[in-house]
Amino acid sequence: MTAQRIDGKAIALKLRTELAAEVAALKTSTGIVPHLAAVLVGDDPASAVYVRTKHQACEKAGMVSTTHRLPATVSQSELLALIQQLNEDPTVHGILVQLPLPCGLDTTTILDAVHPLKDVDCFHPENVGRLVQNRPRFLPCTPQGIQWLLRESGINPAGKHVVVLGRSEIVGKPIGIMLLQKGLGADATVTICHSRTQNLAEITRSADILIAAIGRPEFVTAEMVKPGAVVIDVGVNRVEERLVGDVAFEPVSEVASAITPVPGGVGPMTIAMVLKNTLTAAKLSQTTTKQ
Ligand SMILES: NC(=O)c1ccc[n+]([C@@H]2O[C@H](COP(=O)([O-])OP(=O)(O)OC[C@H]3O[C@@H](n4cnc5c(N)ncnc54)[C@H](OP(=O)(O)O)[C@@H]3O)[C@@H](O)[C@H]2O)c1
Structure with missing residues (x-):
């Protein structure tokens, strides 16, 4: 037997094309352009590649993508302050903290600080709880x-x-x-x-x-x-x-x-789903109060 090769690249491309059309329609009907803010701490080369790939995919789909780069020496409180600022920014719909974080930063505390309605990675305990109860807001x-x-x-x-x-x-x-x-x-x-x-x-x-x-x-x-x-x-x-x-x-x-x-x-599907969740977050921002 020779197995069917499941082509994730092609399936992801098809989904990204559909998402781009949805992004354009959302912009036309509401003026909202989905915006993903990525937080990149330190200089891990693999993390930088992942963030760049997500950034390019967002732009291709007509979304806004911003990357907030911080040095590995950043303090926990400085990083939390950035996340709070992104939580409060109504033009930002999705927040993604690229993992792994450098030593000295408490990953759980940082991820818990991301507002659940902007948690496009679905790491927040509220979103994980919803997932377990089969009433998801975002899927990881x-x-x-x-x-x-x-x-x-x-x-x-x-x-x-x-x-x-x-x-x-x-x-x-x-x-x-x-x-x-x-x-x-x-x-x-x-x-x-x-x-x-x-x-x-x-x-x-x-x-x-x-x-x-x-x-x-x-x-x-x-x-x-x-x-x-x-x-x-x-x-x-x-x-x-x-x-x-x-x-x-x-x-x-x-x-x-x-x-x-x-x-x-x-791999390509993971990137496509970041876009899908950012679009969902942008739609949610119209119907829910964040704070
Ligand atoms: N393609 C993508 O988009 C994508 C996304 C995320 C991750 N990944 C890749 O997927 C892989 C897993 O990532 P992750 O973040 O889930 O890994 P992880 O957090 O390191 O967890 C690895 C899991 O594998 C288990 N494990 C390790 N060795 C094992 C063995 N010999 N037999 C049975 N179980 C074993 C561990 O068991 P214990 O819990 O007992 O330690 C742990 O539960 C990595 O290669 C990562 O790069 C790819």
Whole structure:
């Protein structure tokens, strides 16, 4: 079997084109132009690339994008003051604090300071609570991208056994919750695995849909995959100047029925969902009081 290659780049491009049309329509009908403010602290090169990519994607979709750069030596109170300023600025609809933050800054306190109505990453406890209760305001970007990829590829998780490798707050836990919910694009039976999981390969081999988000290059081998399974590779690992996923792409392609490549799979969807959430935040700003 040679798996269908799920083309995240093409699916993301299609979504971004649709979003650009929605942005233009919003501007015409209300005068509002969605505005994403990114906060970049320190000089981590990978973070700078991510923020630049999101900035360019926003501009292409007709949105406003501003980047607030702060030195790694910034104090917690200075960073909190910037976030407060962005919270109070009615022209800013979405706030994104690029992670990881340099040592000395308390990530939880910083992320909690972002106003829930501008929390386009869906990290605020209020938004996470809403997500768990299946009444989301925003869906977290990477999990939302995965769900969108499945839908656009005609893969329905309903009644399937989904195994998620990784329990991070950003990917593993929320995608598990989202696919577990009652409703379209969900209704799966979900198992979430982590570094303390016993008999991991036995569990992954029982997956109809396997989602790998652990940050270990090519960790998932063909022997860990059930023939015909769908494999979603979230991992982005740099190995000798090459980007590889958490899945051994070539051998697993011989076993799976569909698979996402790295790069060009989940990554472009994450960017598209930042735009989608910023548009949602801009629409919300019309109907809700922020303070
Ligand atoms: N494409 C995108 O848009 C995108 C977005 C976000 C992340 N990523 C990538 O996705 C990967 C995961 O990111 P993350 O932020 O979710 O990672 P993370 O916060 O480092 O969490 C990794 C998770 O994997 C688990 N794990 C580690 N080694 C394992 C093993 N040998 N067996 C089973 N579980 C294991 C950990 O278990 P414990 O909890 O027990 O430690 C943890 O839950 C990274 O490569 C990251 O770069 C990509």
